[in-house]
Amino acid sequence: MAENNPVNVAVVGATGAVGEKIIKLLENKDFPVKELKLLSSQRSAGKKVFFNNQELTVEEAKPESFDHIDVALFSAGGSVSKKLAPEAVKRGAVVVDNTSAYRMAEDVPLVVPEVNESDIQSHNGIIANPNCSTIQMVAALKPIQEAFGLSRVIVSTYQAVSGAGNQANEELSNQTKQYLNNEEMTSELLPVKGDEKHYPIAFNALPQIDVFQDNGYTFEEMKMINESKKILHAQDLAIAATCVRLPFFTSHAESVYVDVEQDGLTVEDIWDVLKGAEGVTLQDDPGTQTYPTPLSASNQEDVFVGRVRQDLDHDKGFHLWVVSDNLIKGAAWNTIQIAERLITNKWL
């Protein structure tokens, strides 16, 4: 990346779980940063952060913060993006937004670069980064869709608490200690910060991620369904999702079941397309107990796929076990990838 003309970058939400990862990746990936501006809420402003051995001070995000910014990476929640992303665009920045604020807007591309990179060029100043659970699933589905066609997707997720932010990590740690000490567990955050009831996540499973919609689905489930159709350009693809929060810190796993359109396929055919897929690593060998897990996928950039099996009762049905770091490929890394392709393709 370093050979490109450097640009002025702003990170909004610089002190959050995803913002921290973004800053680290900008550094590690040699992203062509001319000047880096770190922005946050008033509460976190003033904090010091190191970037390329330079101490930077986090500033409160305001409309004027985006003067002279070329690329603004937003990860500070939907309400901040709704308020400030248009201000950034007005001042000439291109926004990569890592919240749900603009994902389903018709004039906003929703992008996983390995899947639909070319959608980026139709942007009107904002490109949306999909939900973490969506990103890893479509990365695994795209090569199969392209090679064999897909008619149906049924997914059940196994999601890490860090998807709900750093506070959720603390809640899991605290409850775990309380449980092992035979104390009552304190539940104040999960499943959803602003919701009425809170349940323990330690040594438990919560079949609720984000708030319930009128149709009985959670918002997380609707995100997976709607975002996947948009990214895969497949409004007719049937997608069904159940999203479950589990007591681990990092990386989401997904049990993905697909019906392919083509007849006569085998597991080897699915392996072949996954082996050649950008950003996907196949880890699948039952004979040596080889499969990805949340711990093995953590701190990695790729989407890992294992346990590929053909349905014994339906020739066109296949199982996949898809695991990826929810803060990296599921958030920070996908955001950086979009920004990179904006620059290298001269689509800014």
Place this chain on the structure above:
Amino acid sequence: MAENNPVNVAVVGATGAVGEKIIKLLENKDFPVKELKLLSSQRSAGKKVFFNNQELTVEEAKPESFDHIDVALFSAGGSVSKKLAPEAVKRGAVVVDNTSAYRMAEDVPLVVPEVNESDIQSHNGIIANPNCSTIQMVAALKPIQEAFGLSRVIVSTYQAVSGAGNQANEELSNQTKQYLNNEEMTSELLPVKGDEKHYPIAFNALPQIDVFQDNGYTFEEMKMINESKKILHAQDLAIAATCVRLPFFTSHAESVYVDVEQDGLTVEDIWDVLKGAEGVTLQDDPGTQTYPTPLSASNQEDVFVGRVRQDLDHDKGFHLWVVSDNLIKGAAWNTIQIAERLITNKWL
């Protein structure tokens, strides 16, 4: 139960995780026990156990142990059942076997009393208790199958470590403490005791329960598929399963997706049949965040169902979230229920 003529009962595997629950239930359910004989391996023989305020000594299980026994409840692993269940039958006992040794044998009924009680009467001395993950699923599926027909089942499980025995609970506790102390985790048991590799379960998810079969499925997955077809008398029902071990101690959860045969159904229709189903408790109200979890279902006898939703893209597709205590309904309680019905129906 107490009004029935009391019988002589043997519990094989009396000191194991399931055996302990069986003894407690025999007491709590006022099972008509004339004499109780507690049997185990040589290693555990000599231990003392209280039953109805009486101290009993665990004896080593031998063929002669079953002289004068009417009902023998086996939970000591498949190899013990293979060796000793025929000896018990030879001596006139009826065996309820809680291992996989006889489940798929054609002349052995495989029974969940709420689902196929009448199969019990065709026994030839042995009745098999299904696998824990199978029992709770078929209990939820049966009323739907009966009312509306089923054409397809796709399940992803969220299974507790206690399914692998008391040692697995200890491994989860120890690894959890090690992780929180920033120590390396010691993995010696899971995913499968006798298998080559062991991975940490604490703060992780392991997509392997029991050993891999030649077809790439685990034995646990094959159990769910084959046992469910047998219990539901539905060899043509398509069943696909992915089984995953998770870091909690008790109760399995299952994300079950079904295609029904009947057209035009709604969530209310599914609710109605589940509400009337024996042994099933519906806990399903998104408006009040009501759904079962492993913690809420633990130490309960019922199978709990929530998150019933119609597939937004497939009118005949429905999601269910099915949770039950794997040691109680998934093992000890189902075993006791079979023994009860043997007695009350005079099928001994």
